Amino acid sequence: MVRMYNPATLEIEWQPLPVLFPDTLLQALWQAGEDVFRYCLFGKMTEDETLQFWKHIEKHCPWFQSSPAYNWEWKQKVASVGTYGDEIQCYKNSECGVVSVTAWTAEFSTQNNPLLRYFPIAVWSEHCESEFTFADLEKEMIERWRRLTDPSLTWPWTSSGYLIAFTFCQGDLKWLNSRMGGLHNYRANSFCSRCECVKNHPNTQLTLPNMSNDPDAHTVRSYSSEQLQAFSPLLGLPGMCLERVMHDVAHSQYLGTGKTTNGSPACMVSLQRFLW
Numbered sequence: 614m615v616r617m618y619n620p621a622t623l624e625i626e627w628q629p630l631p632v633l634f635p636d637t638l639l640q641a642l643w644q645a646g647e648d649v650f651r652y653c654l655f656g657k658m659t660e661d662e663t664l665q666f667w668k669h670i671e672k673h674c675p676w677f678q679s680s681p682a683y684n685w686e687w688k689q690k691v692a693s694v695g696t697y698g699d700e701i702q703c704y705k706n707s708e709c710g711v712v713s714v715t716a717w718t719a720e721f722s723t724q725n726n727p728l729l730r731y732f733p734i735a736v737w738s739e740h741c742e743s744e745f746t747f748a749d750l751e752k753e754m755i756e757r758w759r760r761l762t763d764p765s766l767t768w769p770w771t772s773s774g775y776l777i778a779f780t781f782c783q784g785d786l787k788w789l790n791s792r793m794g795g796l797h798n799y800r801a802n803s804f805c806s807r808c809e810c811v812k813n814h815p816n817t818q819l820t821l822p823n824m825s826n827d828p829d830a831h832t833v834r835s836y837s838s839e840q841l842q843a844f845s846p847l848l849g850l851p852g853m854c855l856e857r858v859m860h861d862v863a864h865s866q867y868l869g870t871g872k873t874t875n876g877s878p879a880c881m882v883s884l885q886r887f888l889w
Contacts (some may be wrong), residue, residue: 615749617741625743630750632735635694636761636768637716639777643769650770650806653729654777660689663721667691680778680852681764687774693720695781695859696754696847697731698788711739715750720780724746747792762851774812782847783859793845796858806844807855808833 617628623655642650655663667688670677677683682691697716704710715734722730735750760766762779771825784792786799802812808831814820841848841855848855 616743616745618743619620620741625745630735630737630746632750632753633733634754634757635732635734636757638732639761640769647770647773650775653722653732653764654692654719655692656719656725658721663691664689666721676854676856681762682776682778682782682852685764685776687760687776690774691776691778692779693780694718695720695779695783695857696734697782697861698784698792699861700788712736713739713742713747715747718783751846755850758847758850759811762806780850780852781857781859782845783861785861789858789860793847793858795844796844796855797860805831806834824857 614627615630616625617630618624619626619628639650642653658769663884667677667682669771671683682688685691692716697718699714701711701712701714703712705806714736714876716731718731734754737746758779761768761777764776768775782793786797789796790798797806804812810818810823810831811819812821816824816874817823818830836855838849844855847853848858
């Protein structure tokens, strides 16, 4: 049950929202067979490749130390999952034609067919959305994510050594800004929530074009746990931090050249290595 806007009465009221919870779907995938479960979460990655990935993360990414998966014995069976959100224009020039979609995806399944990579959680019309709709859904989702990624709890796949690790949330800047408490306000001069980089400043070294190799070129912002969770409860999950709020790179490319780059196997391999 979530609070939705009723256009007929012009009031906000509690309404049922169809939801496909990740833990429910994962249990169904496991019942379909371990090979199905592995393909949806790991794609074509082998256990050895998965182990090498986590060793690399463990060595180079400080955020992983606070993840519940850090001390898991079988890291070759740790699946990295996160949320994804976007808005879709179903009917042009129509206010009621825009729907919001929130989903989850596995980080290792990037080469899967889209229908075996992105798994929907809920879809609703923005025409009927209230200011409370997403927060009501997220409140339920947080507790499910917390249980799903808890190594102390037993799931059907636990005895086989698998663990689900929540490691990121992703979307375009509009989605992240509107759904995560004003995070990364791309409309403002001070547009970055991670550092103090700005669009315009008399000192050009403080602006975005300063692509310095110095990691301290732009002063990093610091937040308390309470401040992070004020952006979004997702940032209160174990192992989550602002660094793991991922911008969808597909929204950062020119349509003319981006599709050519995306279609190049060499470029995709280079991008994949960079992201890892």
